[in-house]
Amino acid sequence: xxxxxxxxxxxxxxxxxxxxxxxxxxxxxxxxxxxxxxxxxxxxxxxxxxxxxxxxxxxxxxxxxxxxxxxxxxxxxxxxxxxxxxxxxxxxxxxxxxxxxxxxxxxxxxxxxxxxxxxxxxxxxxxxxxxxxxxxxxxxxxxxxxxxxxxxxxxxxxxxxxxxxxxxxxxxxxxxxxxxxxxxxxxxxxxxxxxxxxxxxxxxxxxxxxxxxxxxxxxxxxxxxxxxxxxxxxxxxxxxxxxxxxxxxxxxxxxxxxxxxxxxxxxxxxxxxxxxxxxxxxxxxxxxxxxxxxxxxxxxxxxxxxxxxxxxxxxxxxxxxxxxxxxxxxxxxxxxxxxxxxxxxxxxxxxxxxxxxxxxxxxxxxxxxxxxxxxxxxxxxxxxxxxxxxxxxxxxxxxxxxxxxxxxxxxxxxxxxxxxxxxxxxxxxxxxxxxxxxxxxxxxxxxxxxxxxxxxxxxxxxxxxxxxxxxxxxxxxxxxxxxxxxxxxxxxxxxxxxxxxxx
Amino acid sequence: xxxxxxxxxxxxxxxxxxxxxxxxxxxxxxxxxxxxxxxxxxxxxxxxxxxxxxxxxxxxxxxxxxxxxxxxxxxxxxxxxxxxxxxxxxxxxxxxxxxxxxxxxxxxxxxxxxxxxxxxxxxxxxxxxxxxxxxxxxxxxxxxxxxxxxxxxxxxxxxxxxxxxxxxxxxxxxxxxxxxxxxxxxxxxxxxxxxxxxx
Numbered sequence: 001x002x003x004x005x006x007x008x009x010x011x012x013x014x015x016x017x018x019x020x021x022x023x024x025x026x027x028x029x030x031x032x033x034x035x036x037x038x039x040x041x042x043x044x045x046x047x048x049x050x051x052x053x054x055x056x057x058x059x060x061x062x063x064x065x066x067x068x069x070x071x072x073x074x075x076x077x078x079x080x081x082x083x084x085x086x087x088x089x090x091x092x093x094x095x096x097x098x099x100x101x102x103x104x105x106x107x108x109x110x111x112x113x114x115x116x117x118x119x120x121x122x123x124x125x126x127x128x129x130x131x132x133x134x135x136x137x138x139x140x141x142x143x144x145x146x147x148x149x150x151x152x153x154x155x156x157x158x159x160x161x162x163x164x165x166x167x168x169x170x171x172x173x174x175x176x177x178x179x180x181x182x183x184x185x186x187x188x189x190x191x192x193x194x195x196x197x198x199x200x201x202x203x204x205x206x207x208x209x210x211x212x213x214x215x216x217x218x219x220x221x222x223x224x225x226x227x228x229x230x231x232x233x234x235x236x237x238x239x240x241x242x243x244x245x246x247x248x249x250x251x252x253x254x255x256x257x258x259x260x261x262x263x264x265x266x267x268x269x270x271x272x273x274x275x276x277x278x279x280x281x282x283x284x285x286x287x288x289x290x291x292x293x294x295x296x297x298x299x300x301x302x303x304x305x306x307x308x309x310x311x312x313x314x315x316x317x318x319x320x321x322x323x324x325x326x327x328x329x330x331x332x333x334x335x336x337x338x339x340x341x342x343x344x345x346x347x348x349x350x351x352x353x354x355x356x357x358x359x360x361x362x363x364x365x366x367x368x369x370x371x372x373x374x375x376x377x378x379x380x381x382x383x384x385x386x387x388x389x390x391x392x393x394x395x396x397x398x399x400x401x402x403x404x405x406x407x408x409x410x411x412x413x414x415x416x417x418x419x420x421x422x423x424x425x426x427x428x429x430x431x432x433x434x435x436x437x438x439x440x441x442x443x444x445x446x447x448x449x450x451x452x453x454x455x456x457x458x459x460x461x462x463x464x465x466x467x468x469x470x471x472x473x474x475x476x477x478x479x480x481x482x483x484x485x486x487x488x489x490x491x492x493x494x495x496x497x498x499x500x501x502x503x
Numbered sequence: 504x505x506x507x508x509x510x511x512x513x514x515x516x517x518x519x520x521x522x523x524x525x526x527x528x529x530x531x532x533x534x535x536x537x538x539x540x541x542x543x544x545x546x547x548x549x550x551x552x553x554x555x556x557x558x559x560x561x562x563x564x565x566x567x568x569x570x571x572x573x574x575x576x577x578x579x580x581x582x583x584x585x586x587x588x589x590x591x592x593x594x595x596x597x598x599x600x601x602x603x604x605x606x607x608x609x610x611x612x613x614x615x616x617x618x619x620x621x622x623x624x625x626x627x628x629x630x631x632x633x634x635x636x637x638x639x640x641x642x643x644x645x646x647x648x649x650x651x652x653x654x655x656x657x658x659x660x661x662x663x664x665x666x667x668x669x670x671x672x673x674x675x676x677x678x679x680x681x682x683x684x685x686x687x688x689x690x691x692x693x694x695x696x697x698x699x700x701x702x
Binding site for chain 1: 565567568637638639640641642644647663674675678679680681683684685686687690691693694697698702
């Protein structure tokens, strides 16, 4: 077969060469042109700037992606890599024959042939089977007939989006606009989802890299709303995304354990409008010049100010900003989120309401975090960090920078925390006492750590390190639970004072 | 018989391949030389000239997360600004040393220290200093406090400090400690006191 291919490719070369030789002037030999073209192609190939092509696979066992390669203008993928996460696989190449085993099933393929024998029966692939360095490549378009025979169950293949669903794993969703003031777009998913969310002028983008979310009936959804007129679902290169068109900047909030996402037009940034009456508590500080609008609301649907929230918990970093790399497998943003969720739960058991600034892998600026906290009217703000350096826990209150001239009702953004320094330090001392009771090494410090200095309530940063040499302890539920209990107890002890400052 | 034009094509291809190989080899060598010079940890400025003087350097120690004063004798020039630069370069030299108590990123340097009235000092770090710095609140705070405390302890007129990276403002040192603000020496002194105590 390979010799046939070689012969077939030689013939056109000869004809092209022969014709070209007679047409091109002698001063510009075709061989030179050919040589330079090949060299140019090699350089372009080596530059390797194109996006990596992939097929995303969703199954009950695992969600993963495999590489897609193009051969003779046909998309191929390696069969062994494709099925390895789903069962016991092995393969053996012998000449042009490739024998593949999946659990107890045997399949035979021949390089350069479309016909294959799978589990004792024949089937035709839409393009030749290829064998490259003992790696068996099957055409993507053939997976819809090949995989049901191998796996013994149904699959759904979205060829244009390069997404493969093994079994009934797809997540469906509905979307509708509730005509409240302001109107909100409510999306209900059949299973929890965790998209990456980003905003840009005119739209909010939700990217589902690991969730088997599938399109609703129509790719484009239109709503009877001026502020949220439409949403578009797109799938390409193994990734699905939902683009929500918005007239004004929007917030996305999660609820119902990640099954519901609510999009609402962003509340105006907490600009300090001079009140008619002197306020009971210090006014919200003037924001830094042109702060970005907030993109994410608290975990519970609705504006934070609409609820009586005691504590704002901020899992530091998130999205594009990973924070410290704690181990090869552990990033700071993931540890802080897990700890924040646990802390919220423990706060609830103490009768203290708490919400998270982010409850997913979201990118938020420090200004956005401070602005949301200030708008919430919470009694305390707690930002969580994690580190592999040192032992135990560090508690930080704000080290305020110089400057800080308040102008009338407007507080300076950089030193907005100044009225709450003492209360923050009391909270830190109370939490430190509880941690020490649990034999946790604790150090209380001030730190130039934003957004502590921008927050107009008691504000505390907690940097969690392992209590021994084992960094993996940071993700241990037992370790996190113990710390969360101590933090919640320390804060609960100070509840009356914290509540009093916001009345 | 192999056609003549195919022979020519093969020869041209071989020559091109060989030429590209030689070119790629030379480019690689050039890049390696450039990288080597970029990561050279030698100071950019000539050694300071002047009589040796007793100074106090605030040296961070990762073991225990502490910041402690340490006496040293270093040659200092007469100009205030040059003295400030030499002080911080001496501090960074300790961190770049073999038995470093607080390891910085490779190639960390103080590009310059600028003193402006009234009492403002601007410390300019090179990009390698920030890009190679370990990420974490305490580890970044130790570095910042070390630089600011060393400067204020030896240049008494300094009351406020601003830190730049490669001549530009940067949000954080390595993801945590804020570099956008101006810091009062009096507040930093409070932090230094806290960092001097055992946790």
